[in-house]
Amino acid sequence: MTSSVPAPLRDAYDPEAFRATAHALMDQLADYLKAALAGGAMPVLPWAPPAVNHERFATSFPEEPARSDAFAALMARVLEGSHHLHHPRYVGHQVTAPVPLAALCDAVSSLLNNGMAVYEMGPVATAMEHQVLAWMASKLGLPASARGVLTSGGSAGNLTALLAARQAKAGYDAWNGGAHAGPPLTVLVPRSAHYCLARAVRIMGWGEGGLTPVDVDAHFRVRPDALEEALANATRAGRKAIAVVASAGSTATGAFDPLEPVADFAQRHGLWFHVDGAHGAAASLSPKYRAQVRGIERADSVVWDAHKGLLMPALVTAVLFRDGARSFDAFSQEAHYLFHGDGDDARPYSDVGLRTLECTKEMMPLKVYACLSVLGTRVFEDAITASYDQARRFADHLTAAPDFELAVAPDCNIVCFRHTPAHVPPDGWDALQVRLREALVTSGNFYLVQTRLPGGVYLRTTLIHPLTGDADLEALMEAIRSAARP
Incomplete structure (x- = not known):
């Protein structure tokens, strides 16, 4: 029987053509990596104004397949014009030079395309995610009952944690009843904290007053003695405080808030204690600097970016919950066409879409699991x-x-x-x-x-x-x- 699949479509899936292209690309990437790590004459950023790059990549996409060397030529232009984070004189944003092995995992993830919202669509990745999160929780000193999820960056991670805090501490069902089903809420946050926290409370419908600032000291660390006044300010403003946030490695200066006094304050007032450790939670890995995060094990939730201290490509963020059951509080809804319910005993291993902002989610844990397994901790x-x-x-x-x-x-x-x-x-x-x-x-x-x-x-x-x-x-x-x- 003659195939009805058009030749260009069939050729786009041809394994041997893919093999040849992939081999050539690996050589191209290895040569690039060698040049970038050496520094030398390669610029860190080949600076060009936005208009110039828009012009460089302006194109009319062809209707028919391009020449066989088109992909290699395009990748050469991409590599040449991109920001070179593997250059040793890149000392800019909190975006790391990822270990090359992780990039190969991204290729595997893209080819398999196993979205992880539903277990049966990502069975291997779901199992890997559980192991990665258990390892991270153990490094933070969280109990064995801790659970969590991987999500797309610190902004999504902090929002997820605060959604769980709202469901746990609001005193009413804000998920189903809405932001106005009870008293207006607020979170106590250091003035040095990342802007995504202010964005998160606005997304939740709390407005500007959803964030109550707490003063910091000359080293940009939160002042424990200012917490009581911040709580009083929230009360005077007619807000119910449900959580207090501390930073482990703030964005501007990398300051670590004193976590133990903040944990004491949260416990005394019955508040959710959240640590934004997107940058600094990785200090828990270092025997020499682990004391920087002393007290993080008392947090109700922690955010930790693997694409910073764990040298992973963006984006892989862990949201960890001391009480594993709370990992289901952020997104408390039903979607019967997706989620079939595996019983309480299977909840930690179940459909991750129950607990994440994403429905379709790439195989985030693959690169972390593989690098920990192959390179060692x-x-x-x-x-x-x-x-x-x-x-x-x-x-x-x-x-x-x-x-x-x-x-x-x-x-x-x-x-x-x-x-x-x-x-x-x-x-x-x-x-x-x-x-x-x-x-x-x-x-x-x-x-x-x-x-x-x-x-x-x-x-x-x-x-x-x-x-x-x-x-x-x-x-x-x-x-x-x-x-x-x-």
């Missing part, structure tokens, strides 16, 4: 310890330099500082930092970011690339000095 422990050590050495070097000013001693691998050359008066320092960052980024020599603190504008580095060396940071200081010279 110690490589990730060593990466955390080394990056925190390096941040302290860099901070000492900045402090010793008369023309640099450290914003605050680093708690983790985030270092904020500014250049203060003698020829620039203090009232010109803010503008200088902005100009210096622009000069370094557009030149392609380094990639770093900036932040505004109470003292003004500071340059901000995240030492998240495991192969960034101290010599790279010394070169960064020299490049800043050079760019600042009149």
Whole structure:
């Protein structure tokens, strides 16, 4: 019988064509990785204005298949023009240089396309997710009964945790009754916390008052003595506080809030205790720096980004619940065409769509499970310890330099500082930092970011690339000095 499948469609699924293309791509990616890790003449970011890149990739998509070398040519353009996070002089955002093995797992995930909302659509990934989450919970010191989910980033993770807190502590069924089925709610949050928490309470319909700020100290850590006043402020505003949030590695400076006093406060007032450990929960892996998260084991919920401290590609975020049953509280609804109910004994292993924002979810746990299994856990422990050590050495070097000013001693691998050359008066320092960052980024020599603190504008580095060396940071200081010279 003659096949009715058009040749171009049949060819798009041809295993041998895929084999040849994949082999060529692996060689291409390996060559790219080698060049990026070496640094050298490769820019960290081949800077181009948005309009230029839009023009470079403007196209009329062909109706018929392109030439056999079209894919390799396109990938060459993508690799050349993209931001090179594997360059050792990438010290910018909290986005890591992922271990290459994880990228291969992403290819497997994409080819299998086993969406995980329903167990039978992702049986292997569901089992892997349970194991990955159990390992992460154990590292945090959470009880064996802890459960959780993997989701798409810290913003989704924090929203998931706060939804569970609402269902547990509101005193009414806000999921089914709506945001106005009871008294207006609020969450106590440090002023240094990530903006996604303010976004989450607005998504839940609580408005601006859904977040009650708590003052921080000179090191940008929450002040435990300010918690009672924040709770009183919420009460005076007619809000019922249901939760208190602490940061383990805040975004701007990497500050770790004192978790134990916050846990004491939450327990005293019957509040849900949530820790946003998207960046810093990974400190639990390091014997040397584990004390940074002392008290995290008392949290009702914790968010931890694997695409930061665990060197994974984005996005893989764990939302962990001390009481495993609470993992079902965030999204309490029925969808009988999907979820068939496996009984209470099977709940930890059941359809993950019952507990996540996503319905279709890629095989997130595959890359974490595979890398832990193949590379071992110690490589990730060593990466955390080394990056925190390096941040302290860099901070000492900045402090010793008369023309640099450290914003605050680093708690983790985030270092904020500014250049203060003698020829620039203090009232010109803010503008200088902005100009210096622009000069370094557009030149392609380094990639770093900036932040505004109470003292003004500071340059901000995240030492998240495991192969960034101290010599790279010394070169960064020299490049800043050079760019600042009149």
